[in-house]
Amino acid sequence: MRQIVNRVIAESSGRVPVSVIEDMKSRFARAEDRFGFSSFGGDPSRIADFLSSEDWADLVEYAKNVNALWVLEAILRRLEEEYRDICPPVASKALEALEALGRGAAVKGPEGELTLDSIVRRLKFHGLKVEVRREGEREYAFVEQPLLKLKLYVSEGKISYEICKEGKASTVDALLAVMQKVREL
Secondary structure: OHHHHHHHHHHHEOOEOHHHHHHHHHHHHHHHHHHOOOOOOOOHHHHHHHHOOHHHHHHHHHHHHOOOHHHHHHHHHHHHHHHOOOOHHHHHHHHHHHHHHHHOOOOOOHHHOOOHHHHHHHHHHOOOOEEEEEEOOEEEEEEEEOOEEEEEEEEOOEEEEEEEEOOOOOOHHHHHHHHHHHHHO
16 A cells, blocks of 8 residues: 555645645554555555544545545545455455545544544544543543633534633723634634
8 A cells, every 4th residue: 555655645746735745654654554554564455444444534534624635535546446356355445435535424433423532533633632531420521722621522423512712801892802702603
């Protein structure tokens, strides 16, 4: 897979920022290590496992956010072509992943279930520092950044959250203006 990724990314140079290219290469390399699908002593059939994982879903989300989803589409097309005869399960999974990209489908977690763990992974993927704590009978994820605090949990397939904005206001009018902005969220 590394050879396919490197070829597609090389062909994309000039159309994708260098930082995005390096980040995508790094993510694929970590996946190769984690799933063990290296062609150098690994099991290339494990690519199918990667394409079904949250790691893949995170990579898809990243590509969407940086307007590089087309790079993943090109990688999946090549993967399907090159593995069609040598490893049909990988080719089939690449085709399935390509179709999912076209539908805008995203992997949420095992069996499509939204979990606190999957949310924490996604938040960490976006560079946020997340702490999970139990309060009473429920587990919450907490994110604290300068001027902003987030508390969330999962209930009935939805993310319930509280956002708190911290700051200082010199007048009541300034305080009311901030309150209005928060209310508009």
